[in-house]
Amino acid sequence: MKIAVVGATGLVGSEILEVLEEHNFQYDELLLVASERSVGKQIEYKGKTHTVIGLADAVAAKPEIAIFSAGGSTSLEWAPKFAEAGTTVVDNSSAWRMDPSKKLVVPEINAKELSQTDKIIANPNCSTIQMVLALEPLRQRYGIKRIVVSTYQSVTGTGKAAVDQMMAERAGEENPPMVYPHKIDMNVLPHIDVFQPNGYTKEEMKMINETKKIFSDDSIAVTATTVRIPTMGGHSEAVNVEFKEDFDLDEVKDLLSATPGVVVQDDPANFVYPMPITAHKKDEVFVGRLRRDESQANTLNMWIVADNLRKGAATNAVQIAAYLVENKLV
Numbered sequence: 001m002k003i004a005v006v007g008a009t010g011l012v013g014s015e016i017l018e019v020l021e022e023h024n025f026q027y028d029e030l031l032l033v034a035s036e037r038s039v040g041k042q043i044e045y046k047g048k049t050h051t052v053i054g055l056a057d058a059v060a061a062k063p064e065i066a067i068f069s070a071g072g073s074t075s076l077e078w079a080p081k082f083a084e085a086g087t088t089v090v091d092n093s094s095a096w097r098m099d100p101s102k103k104l105v106v107p108e109i110n111a112k113e114l115s116q117t118d119k120i121i122a123n124p125n126c127s128t129i130q131m132v133l134a135l136e137p138l139r140q141r142y143g144i145k146r147i148v149v150s151t152y153q154s155v156t157g158t159g160k161a162a163v164d165q166m167m168a169e170r171a172g173e174e175n176p177p178m179v180y181p182h183k184i185d186m187n188v189l190p191h192i193d194v195f196q197p198n199g200y201t202k203e204e205m206k207m208i209n210e211t212k213k214i215f216s217d218d219s220i221a222v223t224a225t226t227v228r229i230p231t232m233g234g235h236s237e238a239v240n241v242e243f244k245e246d247f248d249l250d251e252v253k254d255l256l257s258a259t260p261g262v263v264v265q266d267d268p269a270n271f272v273y274p275m276p277i278t279a280h281k282k283d284e285v286f287v288g289r290l291r292r293d294e295s296q297a298n299t300l301n302m303w304i305v306a307d308n309l310r311k312g313a314a315t316n317a318v319q320i321a322a323y324l325v326e327n328k329l330v
Protein backbone atom coordinates (compact mmCIF):
# COMPACT_ATOMS: atom_id res chain seq x y z
CA MET A 1 0.00 0.00 0.00
CA LYS A 2 1.44 3.28 -1.19
CA ILE A 3 -0.28 6.45 0.00
CA ALA A 4 0.32 10.02 -1.14
CA VAL A 5 -0.52 13.20 0.76
CA VAL A 6 -0.83 16.01 -1.77
CA GLY A 7 -0.43 19.43 -0.18
CA ALA A 8 1.62 17.87 2.61
CA THR A 9 3.18 21.18 3.68
CA GLY A 10 -0.12 23.02 4.30
CA LEU A 11 -2.21 23.27 7.49
CA VAL A 12 -4.57 20.45 6.47
CA GLY A 13 -1.68 18.41 5.02
CA SER A 14 0.17 18.35 8.32
CA GLU A 15 -3.07 17.51 10.13
CA ILE A 16 -3.55 14.56 7.73
CA LEU A 17 -0.09 13.28 8.69
CA GLU A 18 -0.95 13.55 12.40
CA VAL A 19 -4.25 11.73 11.91
CA LEU A 20 -2.64 8.94 9.82
CA GLU A 21 -0.23 8.36 12.69
CA GLU A 22 -2.84 8.59 15.48
CA HIS A 23 -5.17 6.20 13.60
CA ASN A 24 -2.25 3.84 13.01
CA PHE A 25 -3.04 3.80 9.28
CA GLN A 26 -1.01 0.99 7.71
CA TYR A 27 1.00 1.62 4.55
CA ASP A 28 4.26 0.47 3.04
CA GLU A 29 5.28 3.76 1.52
CA LEU A 30 4.26 7.37 2.14
CA LEU A 31 4.72 10.01 -0.55
CA LEU A 32 4.71 13.63 0.58
CA VAL A 33 3.71 15.76 -2.38
CA ALA A 34 3.53 19.53 -2.84
CA SER A 35 3.78 22.30 -5.38
CA GLU A 36 7.07 23.07 -7.16
CA ARG A 37 8.21 25.62 -4.58
CA SER A 38 8.21 23.00 -1.78
CA VAL A 39 9.77 20.16 -3.82
CA GLY A 40 13.00 18.94 -2.19
CA LYS A 41 11.95 20.18 1.25
CA GLN A 42 12.70 17.67 4.02
CA ILE A 43 9.94 16.70 6.46
CA GLU A 44 10.57 14.66 9.61
CA TYR A 45 7.70 12.23 10.15
CA LYS A 46 7.51 9.17 12.39
CA GLY A 47 11.27 9.19 12.89
CA LYS A 48 12.02 9.29 9.16
CA THR A 49 13.12 12.09 6.86
CA HIS A 50 10.84 12.42 3.82
CA THR A 51 11.73 14.52 0.80
CA VAL A 52 8.78 16.35 -0.72
CA ILE A 53 8.18 15.34 -4.35
CA GLY A 54 6.27 17.04 -7.16
CA LEU A 55 2.90 16.06 -8.59
CA ALA A 56 4.19 14.48 -11.82
CA ASP A 57 6.58 12.21 -9.87
CA ALA A 58 3.74 11.26 -7.53
CA VAL A 59 1.46 10.26 -10.44
CA ALA A 60 4.28 8.17 -11.90
CA ALA A 61 4.71 6.38 -8.53
CA LYS A 62 1.08 5.10 -8.85
CA PRO A 63 0.02 5.21 -5.18
CA GLU A 64 -3.16 3.27 -4.36
CA ILE A 65 -4.59 6.33 -2.56
CA ALA A 66 -3.82 10.06 -2.78
CA ILE A 67 -5.33 12.37 -0.17
CA PHE A 68 -5.43 15.85 -1.71
CA SER A 69 -5.49 19.11 0.19
CA ALA A 70 -3.93 21.45 -2.30
CA GLY A 71 -6.76 23.72 -3.42
CA GLY A 72 -9.37 23.52 -6.15
CA SER A 73 -7.26 24.34 -9.20
CA THR A 74 -4.60 21.73 -8.32
CA SER A 75 -7.37 19.17 -7.81
CA LEU A 76 -9.06 20.00 -11.09
CA GLU A 77 -5.82 19.60 -12.99
CA TRP A 78 -4.19 16.71 -11.14
CA ALA A 79 -6.88 14.49 -9.60
CA PRO A 80 -7.88 13.13 -13.08
CA LYS A 81 -4.21 12.38 -13.85
CA PHE A 82 -3.88 10.34 -10.65
CA ALA A 83 -7.22 8.65 -11.36
CA GLU A 84 -6.08 7.70 -14.88
CA ALA A 85 -2.94 6.13 -13.37
CA GLY A 86 -5.19 3.96 -11.17
CA THR A 87 -4.94 5.98 -7.94
CA THR A 88 -8.07 6.67 -5.89
CA VAL A 89 -8.13 10.36 -4.94
CA VAL A 90 -9.79 11.62 -1.76
CA ASP A 91 -10.10 15.34 -2.37
CA ASN A 92 -10.53 18.04 0.27
CA SER A 93 -11.19 20.92 -2.11
CA SER A 94 -14.56 22.06 -3.41
CA ALA A 95 -13.59 21.16 -7.00
CA TRP A 96 -15.58 17.93 -7.33
CA ARG A 97 -18.14 18.13 -4.54
CA MET A 98 -21.15 19.08 -6.60
CA ASP A 99 -20.15 17.06 -9.69
CA PRO A 100 -23.04 14.58 -10.07
CA SER A 101 -20.61 11.84 -11.09
CA LYS A 102 -18.59 12.15 -7.83
CA LYS A 103 -19.57 10.93 -4.36
CA LEU A 104 -19.54 13.42 -1.48
CA VAL A 105 -18.74 11.32 1.54
CA VAL A 106 -19.06 11.48 5.31
CA PRO A 107 -18.18 7.85 6.06
CA GLU A 108 -20.62 7.40 8.97
CA ILE A 109 -23.46 8.51 6.67
CA ASN A 110 -22.84 7.35 3.12
CA ALA A 111 -19.56 5.44 2.68
CA LYS A 112 -21.71 2.43 1.70
CA GLU A 113 -22.27 4.17 -1.66
CA LEU A 114 -18.57 3.84 -2.57
CA SER A 115 -17.36 1.30 -5.09
CA GLN A 116 -14.12 0.42 -6.85
CA THR A 117 -15.10 2.63 -9.76
CA ASP A 118 -15.04 5.81 -7.64
CA LYS A 119 -11.59 7.14 -8.47
CA ILE A 120 -12.17 10.73 -7.28
CA ILE A 121 -14.06 11.01 -3.99
CA ALA A 122 -14.97 14.41 -2.55
CA ASN A 123 -14.59 15.32 1.12
CA PRO A 124 -17.34 17.81 2.05
CA ASN A 125 -16.78 21.31 3.39
CA CYS A 126 -15.76 21.42 7.06
CA SER A 127 -18.82 23.31 8.30
CA THR A 128 -21.12 20.90 6.43
CA ILE A 129 -19.48 17.73 7.78
CA GLN A 130 -19.93 18.53 11.46
CA MET A 131 -23.56 19.60 10.97
CA VAL A 132 -24.69 16.60 8.93
CA LEU A 133 -22.94 14.11 11.22
CA ALA A 134 -24.81 15.47 14.25
CA LEU A 135 -28.11 15.66 12.36
CA GLU A 136 -27.98 12.21 10.74
CA PRO A 137 -29.35 10.11 13.67
CA LEU A 138 -32.15 12.66 14.16
CA ARG A 139 -32.92 12.70 10.43
CA GLN A 140 -33.22 8.90 10.49
CA ARG A 141 -35.62 9.01 13.43
CA TYR A 142 -37.78 12.12 12.85
CA GLY A 143 -37.15 13.25 9.24
CA ILE A 144 -35.91 16.79 8.54
CA LYS A 145 -38.03 19.55 7.02
CA ARG A 146 -35.82 22.63 7.43
CA ILE A 147 -32.41 23.64 8.80
CA VAL A 148 -31.40 27.18 9.78
CA VAL A 149 -27.68 27.37 10.59
CA SER A 150 -25.41 30.20 11.71
CA THR A 151 -21.70 29.46 11.97
CA TYR A 152 -18.82 30.86 14.03
CA GLN A 153 -15.76 29.69 12.09
CA SER A 154 -12.11 29.44 13.04
CA VAL A 155 -9.44 31.33 11.10
CA THR A 156 -7.67 27.99 10.52
CA GLY A 157 -10.36 27.32 7.90
CA THR A 158 -8.79 30.02 5.75
CA GLY A 159 -5.24 28.72 6.19
CA LYS A 160 -1.93 29.64 7.73
CA ALA A 161 -1.81 33.19 6.34
CA ALA A 162 -5.07 34.00 8.14
CA VAL A 163 -3.72 32.64 11.43
CA ASP A 164 -0.66 34.83 10.85
CA GLN A 165 -2.86 37.90 10.24
CA MET A 166 -4.78 37.31 13.48
CA MET A 167 -1.67 36.68 15.58
CA ALA A 168 0.12 39.73 14.12
CA GLU A 169 -2.88 41.92 14.96
CA ARG A 170 -2.97 40.45 18.46
CA ALA A 171 0.74 41.21 18.89
CA GLY A 172 0.06 44.81 17.87
CA GLU A 173 2.10 44.71 14.66
CA GLU A 174 1.64 47.71 12.37
CA ASN A 175 0.16 46.89 8.95
CA PRO A 176 0.30 43.07 9.04
CA PRO A 177 -0.31 41.28 5.69
CA MET A 178 -4.10 41.14 5.28
CA VAL A 179 -5.87 37.98 4.13
CA TYR A 180 -9.33 39.24 5.10
CA PRO A 181 -10.70 42.60 3.86
CA HIS A 182 -10.88 43.73 7.51
CA LYS A 183 -9.13 43.22 10.82
CA ILE A 184 -10.06 39.78 12.24
CA ASP A 185 -8.77 39.98 15.82
CA MET A 186 -11.35 41.59 18.16
CA ASN A 187 -13.78 41.43 15.24
CA VAL A 188 -16.40 39.24 13.53
CA LEU A 189 -16.79 39.01 9.75
CA PRO A 190 -20.17 37.92 8.32
CA HIS A 191 -18.33 36.84 5.22
CA ILE A 192 -16.68 33.51 4.32
CA ASP A 193 -15.53 32.93 0.75
CA VAL A 194 -16.87 34.84 -2.23
CA PHE A 195 -20.24 36.63 -2.40
CA GLN A 196 -22.63 35.16 -4.98
CA PRO A 197 -25.22 36.98 -7.12
CA ASN A 198 -27.99 35.87 -4.70
CA GLY A 199 -26.33 37.70 -1.78
CA TYR A 200 -25.14 34.51 -0.07
CA THR A 201 -21.47 33.58 0.18
CA LYS A 202 -19.97 30.46 -1.43
CA GLU A 203 -19.51 28.98 2.07
CA GLU A 204 -23.23 29.43 2.74
CA MET A 205 -24.14 27.85 -0.59
CA LYS A 206 -21.79 24.93 0.16
CA MET A 207 -23.67 24.25 3.41
CA ILE A 208 -27.00 24.39 1.59
CA ASN A 209 -26.10 22.30 -1.48
CA GLU A 210 -23.75 19.77 0.14
CA THR A 211 -26.23 18.96 2.91
CA LYS A 212 -28.87 18.01 0.34
CA LYS A 213 -26.37 15.93 -1.63
CA ILE A 214 -25.03 14.02 1.40
CA PHE A 215 -28.55 13.31 2.65
CA SER A 216 -29.68 12.54 -0.96
CA ASP A 217 -32.71 14.71 -0.31
CA ASP A 218 -33.38 17.93 -2.22
CA SER A 219 -36.62 18.45 -0.33
CA ILE A 220 -34.80 19.52 2.87
CA ALA A 221 -34.88 23.32 3.13
CA VAL A 222 -31.54 24.76 4.30
CA THR A 223 -30.50 28.35 4.93
CA ALA A 224 -27.15 29.50 6.30
CA THR A 225 -25.23 32.52 7.57
CA THR A 226 -21.51 31.80 7.84
CA VAL A 227 -19.30 33.98 10.01
CA ARG A 228 -15.56 34.16 10.70
CA ILE A 229 -14.54 34.74 14.30
CA PRO A 230 -11.07 35.23 15.83
CA THR A 231 -10.62 31.71 17.19
CA MET A 232 -8.47 28.74 16.18
CA GLY A 233 -9.70 25.51 17.77
CA GLY A 234 -12.67 24.74 15.57
CA HIS A 235 -15.92 25.79 13.98
CA SER A 236 -19.09 26.31 16.05
CA GLU A 237 -22.63 26.25 14.72
CA ALA A 238 -26.03 27.27 16.07
CA VAL A 239 -28.46 24.94 14.32
CA ASN A 240 -32.25 25.24 14.38
CA VAL A 241 -33.80 22.13 12.88
CA GLU A 242 -37.46 21.52 12.15
CA PHE A 243 -38.36 17.84 12.02
CA LYS A 244 -41.23 16.19 10.15
CA GLU A 245 -42.33 14.50 13.37
CA ASP A 246 -42.27 15.56 17.00
CA PHE A 247 -39.33 14.46 19.14
CA ASP A 248 -38.55 13.67 22.74
CA LEU A 249 -35.57 15.60 24.10
CA ASP A 250 -34.25 12.68 26.17
CA GLU A 251 -34.49 10.44 23.12
CA VAL A 252 -32.60 13.07 21.08
CA LYS A 253 -29.79 12.96 23.66
CA ASP A 254 -29.78 9.15 23.65
CA LEU A 255 -29.69 9.01 19.84
CA LEU A 256 -26.80 11.49 19.68
CA SER A 257 -24.90 9.75 22.50
CA ALA A 258 -25.17 6.44 20.62
CA THR A 259 -23.82 7.91 17.37
CA PRO A 260 -20.20 7.00 16.56
CA GLY A 261 -18.12 10.16 16.20
CA VAL A 262 -20.59 12.34 18.14
CA VAL A 263 -20.12 13.37 21.77
CA VAL A 264 -22.89 15.04 23.78
CA GLN A 265 -21.67 17.80 26.11
CA ASP A 266 -24.88 19.19 27.53
CA ASP A 267 -24.94 20.07 31.21
CA PRO A 268 -25.73 23.78 31.41
CA ALA A 269 -26.03 23.70 35.21
CA ASN A 270 -22.33 22.89 35.34
CA PHE A 271 -21.44 25.12 32.37
CA VAL A 272 -20.76 22.10 30.18
CA TYR A 273 -21.24 22.77 26.46
CA PRO A 274 -19.06 22.36 23.36
CA MET A 275 -16.38 24.98 22.70
CA PRO A 276 -13.59 25.27 20.09
CA ILE A 277 -10.97 25.31 22.84
CA THR A 278 -12.06 21.85 24.04
CA ALA A 279 -12.74 20.43 20.56
CA HIS A 280 -9.27 21.35 19.32
CA LYS A 281 -7.25 18.33 18.05
CA LYS A 282 -10.19 15.97 18.66
CA ASP A 283 -11.71 13.81 15.92
CA GLU A 284 -15.27 13.93 17.26
CA VAL A 285 -18.17 16.31 16.71
CA PHE A 286 -19.45 17.81 19.99
CA VAL A 287 -23.12 18.67 20.55
CA GLY A 288 -24.82 20.60 23.34
CA ARG A 289 -27.35 23.32 24.28
CA LEU A 290 -30.06 20.88 23.20
CA ARG A 291 -33.43 22.52 23.71
CA ARG A 292 -36.84 22.74 22.18
CA ASP A 293 -37.54 25.79 20.00
CA GLU A 294 -40.59 27.00 21.91
CA SER A 295 -41.65 29.28 19.05
CA GLN A 296 -42.38 26.47 16.59
CA ALA A 297 -43.61 22.86 16.60
CA ASN A 298 -41.20 19.91 16.12
CA THR A 299 -38.16 22.19 16.20
CA LEU A 300 -34.88 21.74 18.08
CA ASN A 301 -32.04 24.15 18.83
CA MET A 302 -28.54 22.71 19.08
CA TRP A 303 -24.93 23.89 19.28
CA ILE A 304 -22.37 21.88 17.30
CA VAL A 305 -18.58 22.24 17.52
CA ALA A 306 -15.74 20.35 15.83
CA ASP A 307 -12.10 20.93 14.98
CA ASN A 308 -12.47 21.98 11.34
CA LEU A 309 -9.02 20.67 10.46
CA ARG A 310 -9.90 17.26 12.01
CA LYS A 311 -13.42 15.90 11.33
CA GLY A 312 -13.94 18.86 8.99
CA ALA A 313 -10.98 17.86 6.81
CA ALA A 314 -8.14 15.47 7.77
CA THR A 315 -10.04 12.98 9.93
CA ASN A 316 -12.91 12.62 7.46
CA ALA A 317 -10.45 12.13 4.57
CA VAL A 318 -8.40 9.53 6.46
CA GLN A 319 -11.62 7.71 7.46
CA ILE A 320 -12.60 7.54 3.76
CA ALA A 321 -9.15 6.17 2.92
CA ALA A 322 -9.44 3.59 5.73
CA TYR A 323 -12.89 2.56 4.46
CA LEU A 324 -11.49 2.03 0.96
CA VAL A 325 -8.72 -0.20 2.33
CA GLU A 326 -10.94 -2.16 4.75
CA ASN A 327 -13.51 -2.82 2.04
CA LYS A 328 -10.90 -3.71 -0.59
CA LEU A 329 -12.02 -0.87 -2.86
CA VAL A 330 -8.40 0.03 -3.76
Ligand code: 2RA
Pocket (backbone or CB within 6 Å): 125, 126, 127, 153, 154, 156, 157, 158, 192, 193, 203, 308
Ligand atom coordinates in the same frame (compact mmCIF):
# COMPACT_ATOMS: atom_id res chain seq x y z
C1 2RA B 1 -13.47 27.81 5.89
N1 2RA B 1 -14.90 26.12 4.98
O1 2RA B 1 -13.58 27.61 7.09
C2 2RA B 1 -13.67 26.78 4.87
C3 2RA B 1 -12.50 25.85 4.77
N2 2RA B 1 -12.75 24.75 3.91
O2 2RA B 1 -13.15 28.89 5.41
